[in-house]
Amino acid sequence: MSFPRQQARTQRFTIGVPRAFQISPDGERVTFLRGRSGTDKATCLWSYSADTGTASVLADPRALGADDENLPPEERARRERMREHGGGIVSYTVDDAFTRAVFTLSGRVFYVDLIGDDTAPRELPVASPAVDPRIDPAGDRVAYVHKGAVRVIDIADEDDPDRDRVLVEPDGENVTWGLADLVSAEEMHRVRGFWWAPDGRSLAVSRVDESEVNRWFVGDPNQPGQEPQPLRYPAAGTANPDVRLAVLSVPSATEYRRGGRTEPTPIEWDREALPYLPTVDWTSGPDGNPVLVFTAQSRDQRTLTLFSADPATGLVSQTRTESDGVWVEIMPGVPAFTASGELVWIGRDGAGGERRVYVGERAVSGADVYVRGVVDVDGDRVLFSGSPAGRAGDVSLWLADTRQGTCAPLELPDGFGESGGADDGHGGVRAGRLRGDTLVVQHRSLDFTGVRTLVVRNASTETRRTHGEVESLAETPELPDVRVRTWLAGERKIPTALVLPSWYREGEDPLPVLMAPYGGPHAQRVLNARGAFLSSQWFAEQGFAVLIADGRGTPGVGLAYEQxxxxxxxxPVLEDQVAALEDAAERFGCLDLTRVGIHGWSFGGYLAALAVLRRPDVFHAAVAGAPVIDWSLYDTHYTERYLGTPQEQAQVYASSSLMADADKLERPLMLIHGLIDDNVVFAHTQRMSEALLAAGRPHTVLPLAGVTHSPSDPVTAENLLLLQVDFLKENLRGA
Incomplete structure (x- = not known):
């Protein structure tokens, strides 16, 4: 089987990799999601015993009649925001004691007992379609969203007519409760819209009113009999949705019948100054009662404030504020709290310093660590991720024990490190979970293909530590070993990688160069993991020297680099691609700079088009997939963070957008775009093509019917690779 076909049908070799781990309070059991093979898209819910080292299936969607073609629109939107292309069970929640799990299939809700002899999944008679079901902390009830209303259903009391009941319904034509709006999900990574209180007596719920948001339409010309789908899209400089927060009491069925329904308690803060709602969570106050905590951000994103609120009265107090003259990044995993009640936070170290992990007012991460996020808090231990200084390609895990005052990188047991042995605690790319002193670590490396998942018991006690492995069922790529060199290029020390064909030998004719960047914020391509270079290796095997550079704007190096x-x-992003290319040419004699192509997707597509338009002296052909052409057509939260608003920064938008460059095109350019992309809408490519046509500049447009921002259909994904190679070979033949 060809690599393009294999990569397409395995969804880039992610099918069969265990993910979405949850750990029991005692650390003895772990649940996770995984298909039964490397091509099985019907993702199952599994349970792993840390004592025996064995895994068993808890729920198989095929046995439950799953139909991934029949998803509610709200669920499709959630999956698109999460870039979730899998099928079957794609998410689930568990109660605090780890006795039950809840998940949804095709708008239906199921629960499965995690203890006892009868662990068969059971369906709940919810109002269908149900979206985002979440079990309460005690494991007795499930809250979910149906047609913009938040409902709750009791797991027991099957004969009670009020077993399934409404807590709050839409109070306006364009109002929903319990769902995240587009920019919260896409840019703030908040895909949730409601949160259970620790005592299970109430819910914090977001209310979204999109009445003032632009109404766009996304249609598929391949389906002329279907009406275009309306889309509320807050483009840069236009109105955002009105996002509010309220607390709902959750009455029992008996209280509900007796009229125990109450109006939502609004949580009020200065939403004019701080309109964005990035995070919502709960903690316990000194008296043990639940306290609501949330962050709010200014529209210019230079201020992020942490609030706490009394759920009974709605009274709000300010806890902490981060300010930055450029922007404040929303960091993963915070706010969080230790068992002793101390705030876990990520903020800058003084004026102009790097980010640090703080517990209370104490910095627990080293000044030489690029902090990426807090992963988990287990009692008074904080697990966080980051990169050592100067090693952006390594993503490591550190464990800070706030009682002992220690912080150290997590070392993997012998046999799980680089080259099969122990390492320095940093090599490769790692992600993890921690609870009940059981640690789940997923490890990727340049020394092996795929992902290894390690479960470590008694993780904080070296003398009692034991471990096992959760097997990955992902397929092995049908490729030669990745042949990659990484280094820091040029004066700015740009993280760079060069991938060469397995068959190329030193002294042979120089190879045409294919640059393959993302090159923009929040994404990093040069990582010390073999899986990061699989596509690049395949392109290299077709006769290219593939060069990847993470220039300014990308994460992993430092705040000044990002900002x-x-x-x-x-x-800046274009300058750094050129600088990395020039540095590579000086280091290696195998690059033919008279034949340089570039390809990329999303921001990488923008960068590819930018390269041939503004530096045709360097770049000789480009493939731009789903490119942002005109930044005024992209969403508020992302675009305004970097460029401000079009009203205040008209020249900034003009210089960053590509429309005015159409008449400069003198190199071959292929534009690829999904026709129903609701993130970077097809209008970007359409307008660019019209401008190129008006300027008399030949170009190629490849529209993808029925495709959103990232193609998931295996046939489409396979042929896209083949078409790109043909286009690049044809246009980089040279003299």
Whole structure:
């Protein structure tokens, strides 16, 4: 089987990799999601025993009549925001004691007991379609969203007519409760819209009113009999949705019948100054009662404030504020709290310093660590991820024990490190979970293919530590070993990788160069993991020297490096691609700089088009997939973070957008775009093509019917690779 076909049908070799781990309070049991093979898209819910090292299936969607073609629109939107292309059970929740799990299939809700002899999944008679079901902390009830209303259903009391009941319903034509709006899900990574209180007596719920948001339409010309789907899209400089927060009491069925329904308690803060709602959670106050905590962010994103609120009265108090003259990043995993009640936070170290992990007012991460996020808090231990200084390609895990005052990188047991042995605690790319002193670590490396998942018991006690492995069922790529060199290029020390064909030998004719960047914020391509270079290796086998550079704006290096794209998303990122290319040419004699192509997707597509338009002296052909052409057509939260608003920064938008460059095109350019993309809408490519046509510039457009922002259909994904190679070979033949 060809690599393009294998990569397409395995969804880039992610099918069969265990994911979405939850750990029991005693650390003895772990649940996770995984298909039964490397091509089985019907993802199952599994349970792993840390004592025996064995895994068993808890729920198989095929046995429950799953139909991934029949998803509610709200669920499709959630999956698109999460880039979730799998099928079957794609998410689930568990109660605090780890006695039950809840999940949804095709708008239906199921629960499964995690203890006892009868662990067969059971369906709950919810109002269908149900979206985002979440079990309460005690494991007795499930809250979910149906047609913009938040409902709750009791797991027991099957004969009670009020077993399934409404807590709050839409109070306006464009109002929903319990669902995340587009920019919260897409840019803030908040895909949730409601949160159970620790005592299970109430819910914090977001209310979204999109009445003032632009109404766009996304249609598929391949289906002329279907009406275009309306889309509320807050483009840069236009109105955002009105997002509010309220607390709902959750009455029992008996209380509900007796009129125990109450109005939502609004949580009020200065929403004019701080309109964005990035995070919501609960903690316990000194008296043990639940306290609501949330963050709110200014529209210019220079201020992020942490609030706490009394759920009974709605009274709000300010806990902490982060400010930055450029922007404040929303960091994963915070706010969080230790068992002793101390706030876990990520903030800058003084004026202009790097980010640090704080517990209370104490920095627990080292000043030489690039902090990426807090992963988990287990009692008074904090697990966080980051990269050592100067090693952006390594993503490591550190464990800070706030009682002992220690912080150290997590070392893997012998046999799980680089080259099959122990390492320094940093090599490769790691992700993890921690609860009940059981640690689940997923490890990727340049020394092996795929993902290894390690379960470590008694993780904080070296003398009692034991471990087992959760097997990955992902397929092995049908490729030669990845042949990659990484280094820091040029004066700015740009993380760079060069991938060469397995068959190429030193002294042979130089190879045409294919640059393959993402090159923009929040994404990193040069990682010390073999899986990061599989596509690049395949392109290399077709006769290219593939060069990847993470220039300014990308994460992993430092704040100044990230913020260098402020008010300019074009020149710094393009300059760094050229600088990395020139540095590579000086280091290696195998690059033919008279034949340089570039391809990328999303921001990488923007960068590819930018390269041939503004530096045709360097780049000789480009493939731009789903490119952002005109930044005024992209969403508020992302675009305004870097460029401000079009009303205030008209020149900034003009210099970062590509429409005015159409008449400069003198190199071959292929534009690829999904026709029903609701993230980077097809209008970007359509308008660029019209401008190129008006300027008399030949170009190629490949529209993808029925495709959103990232193609998931195996046939489409396979042929896209083949078409790109043909286009690049044809246009990089040279003299």
């Amino acid at each position: 260098a794209v402020h008010h300019d998303l074009a020149e």
